[in-house]
Amino acid sequence: MTSCLFCGADRTSDQCLACGLTSAAAEVMLRRRLVWRTAWFLVGAVVFVPVCQAFPPVELDSILIFVGVLFFVVLGLGLWMVNRARLRQEIEVLKRVYFGFLPVPWILAGLLFINGKLDTTPPQRETTSVIGKFSMPGVLRTQRLVVASWREGRRIERVPVSRDDYDRFQVGNPVVVEIQQGVAGIPWIYGVYRP
Ligand SMILES: [Zn+2]
Missing domain, CATH: 2.40.50 (OB fold (Dihydrolipoamide Acetyltransferase, E2P))
Structure with a gap:
């Protein structure tokens, strides 16, 4: 184990020199951050539903399948990460992928909203x-x-x-x-x- 679970800095002893957390404290902080970010992701997924109903894309089914798969991939990644953190295994790459996926429902909801709301093209x-x-x-x-x-x-x-x-x-x-x-x-x- 070379990276701090919380801040990701390289470390040589149990206590991280960058953020001052021990590996046990870093695990607690990581879980807390995961819970908040995952809640943010879920809210995005909830916001996505009414936007889809207001401006339903012609390819709605493909988009819903994509979002559904993403949903389970993200939750699975989160659980995997918590498990690896508990075993004090390296999670830096996993963490980046996971946090990278979290804004996707918000981006998609925003995109579909703007796509429909500002649309002035003739039908x-x-x-x-x-x-x-x-x-x-x-x-x-x-x-x-x-x-x-x-x-x-x-x-x-x-x-x-x-x-x-x-x-x-x-x-x-x-x-x-x-x-x-x-x-x-x-x-x-x-x-x-x-x-
Ligand atoms: Zn740290």
Whole structure:
């Protein structure tokens, strides 16, 4: 063990010369910092949900899968790090990767918010038809209309819609999907209408 668990400085004795903490005290401080930063990460993930509902990207499912995987990777890394710290093993690289991942939900939420909020591009309207629908229970509680795709090389699109729109449209109904291009170039669904 060469680096201080808390400040990461090289050390030769049990007490770190840079921050003055012994390895046991550094472990306690590390855990405390981990708890706060992880809470910050979780708040970011919670903020991400309403932003996704306000300005749902066309590729919402891929983004949700990415965020879901990230969520478990980050929590797994955190637990691994706590375990290694307890065994007084080196955690410097792990710590950098872990702390590097923590702002990602905030960055993504901010990006999607700006992408939709500042969007003044004229909407693109696509007339298509509903070929299926599904509702996901749980924390996210999102509804999708499965429609025939307007994009080349794709068969279907899963359009995120509000509960009202979900109830209003039935399989076989024609539907107009209004798509905005997004300030950051992430196309998002403005709304769905009856033709
Ligand atoms: Zn230190």
